[in-house]
Amino acid sequence: MAPRYEPQEIEAKWQRVWEDEQAFHAPNPVPGAPTPENHWYQLEMLPYPSGPSLHVGHVLNYTMGDVQTHVRRRSGWHVVRPMGWDAFGLPAENAAIREGGHPREIVARNIELIRAQMKRLGWAIDWEREVSSDDPRFYRWTQWLFLKFWENDLAYRKEAPVNWCPKDQTVVANEYVVDGRCERCGTPVELRQMTQWFFRTTAYAQELLEYDLPEDGAWLERTKTIQRNWIGRSEGAEILFRVEEAGEDIAVFTTRADTLFGATFFVLAPEHPFVEAHASEEAKEYARHAGARPVEERAAETKKTGVFTGLHAVNPINGEKLPIWVADYVLMDYGTGAIMAVPAHDERDGEFAEEFVLPAKVVIDEDGKLVNSGGFDGLPAAEGAREIVAALEQERRGRATVSYRLRDWSFSRQRYWGCPIPVIYCERCGAVPVPEDELPVLLPEVEDYAPKGKAPLAGNEEWMRVDCPKCGGEAQREPDTMDTFVDSSWYFLRYIDSDNDEAPFDRFVVDYWLPVDQYIGGIDHATGHLLYSRFFVKAMNDWGMLGFREPFARVFHQGWVTLGGSKMSKTRGNLEGPDELVERYGADAVRLYILFMGPADQNMEWTPDGVEGIVRFLRRLWRVVHEVADAAPSPGSGEGALARKANETIARVTDDVLRRFQFHTPISAVMELVKELGGAVDAPDARFAAETAVSLIQPYAPHVAEELWGVLGYERLWEAPWPEADESQLVRETFELVVQVNGKVRDRFEADAELTEEELVALARESERVRSYLDGSEPRKTIVVPRKLVNFVI
């Protein structure tokens, strides 16, 4: 009789062993010493410790990473799999405000609790590399990196319209405004003119479109599409229009240079500097009002609005004088903020022309060829565009160019709980960097850190007052803090060298481990975190800090876990933690269940109902392995029906996890194996099958697998080599021959795998059932698929 399966005891026992041994610590390579070539960096997006518990979505995410980790480790890879905390930022700060404590304390408490949960789930994490973004030893280097960006003109300060969240009382980056609302709290954002710090992400717009991946790297098409759309590259031309009244040129951007002869008027965005400089009073008045409104609001207007400026622009291709209007359907931050209007071939220009009774001129006919376009008539549109741009280029009035939709990343935040921006403002010297040896600028205590529309750090006057590092005169600190996405843009580099106090990281070790071999996290970060991290790495590569240009070789997005139909999230308050289930059924059952629920990349509704099936499977596995240990001889035989099934299971599980990144089907495969084994525990090959089943389930259920490994007489399964399928066992001596008549299966029977095509046909024709369908007639055609089927066509 097998002892009872007591997951709580078993799990506590093995977790203690792994902890004592630091079983999942992966040492860094040392220069000059031999290093394992086969290395693997397994990374999952780090959690916000804004609440006291993980939710089941996290459990899915980290268990997937865990399965990868175990399989890779046991397959001979040197695997690093770190963990840390995205501790700074709004989520944690808002939680602290809600609960009425200091963010530092709330975050520290949450980290304790979540770390304990992670250990309780038995994840194979290298805890020696743990980092937290609110630790001065970490954010010192966040500040250092900021200074590098500034020094390299990739960070700058400017006054610009920015998204302001009235609830969170801070600026929000474009990337985290979703449908005009703050991604964090769902409040509609407002447009505010503010002086802010920006990262010049646009400098890398083109490179961010090109995935500079290692040979075997792969990003999902889905993710690349989202990023591509976000970056929004359009090829077109910049064309100069002369405004004689002002003695100036204005540039327009167009993707339709082929329609240049069709331009009948000209439009400036309200914010275009030319308006304030030269336009009529009426036009200026309109521009002041219109420019203050957010784009979504402008777009929602049913009628186009605008005012004539009193000025004219000369079309460089034909010398026509076009009236210049100012209208809010033209946006300052795309292209040049000015357009040539072609009402016949652009819907919006058409609407505007209709509203203000302006002429339209058709220049492309139904066949897509240029008409009314002087010497360019008859050219197909694409060619016409090229020719026209070429002609303008001769006159230095135009050139082919590319425009992007991507904007620079605004990253200064008017909140307390973040990394201080190490800048000092001096009346005489302007903005001055805090000298490197004075880093970190520690986040000071403030009396009141509640959001109030301006930076809470400004409230600490003693901290704010500082001597200018350049001239020694009176100066003030920058009171804004950094967006938490700055921290997460490089944390994966710090993991690799988290004890380094001389530099953010050492290039040698980072170049060894990175790019991250497998990154797992939510697709909601496709245009934010994932893009920012790529930007950071490209910049650091340009400065020679590291030797690669992409941070993540492979990216996988788990689906959301939904509850009541909507994504689990703190804002919705529909969180479900794993604790109750873990307590009841153990970590192994929860880990298996969450992965068994469905394909990991699809959304799934959380229901604990099916966990019973997994518990039944674990109990069966427990019982069957004990029975085998009692009944079947050791070492036993590696041949027979069970052994073959076991080998097939090895091949399936390995391929699914490593190549297909599919986690639910391996569980089915092992279930099948265990079921078959249960009916033949005293077979000579039962022991081999039992060992295989235990070994294959270890990445999913490491505790029970370890215990059963012991029952089978072995030790340290977490270090045991991953099983390899015996190829000779996969090749069957016989196979089930399917015989079809007209494509319909009429008979099936075992046949020797060595038979030739002729022999198979002969065999098939002997079948009684087939004969009755053939009805004595000769098949018109016979198709033979070796080792599969014979099909008679009559």
Added chain:
RNA sequence: GCCGGGGUGGCGGAACUGGUCAGACGCGCCCGACUUAAAAUCGGGUGGCCCUCGGGCCAUGCGGGUUCGAGUCCCGCCCCCGGCACCA
């Protein structure tokens, strides 16, 4: 509108390069064993319709096509999910 991903039983889903009556594995449901009984456990059944119990027909969003053979390939629709969108 443009770009990307999907549509298979009561449910989650499997079928990886066109080839084993499509539906693995699990949930749920039904039947049985054990039990005084229930739970637990174990065994069996479970796409639909028809049936003379041999089997037959229909089925992978809809309509066509290619092929000896299509969930898988091609063409045309419909629907769902995600991204972008007054972006010139």
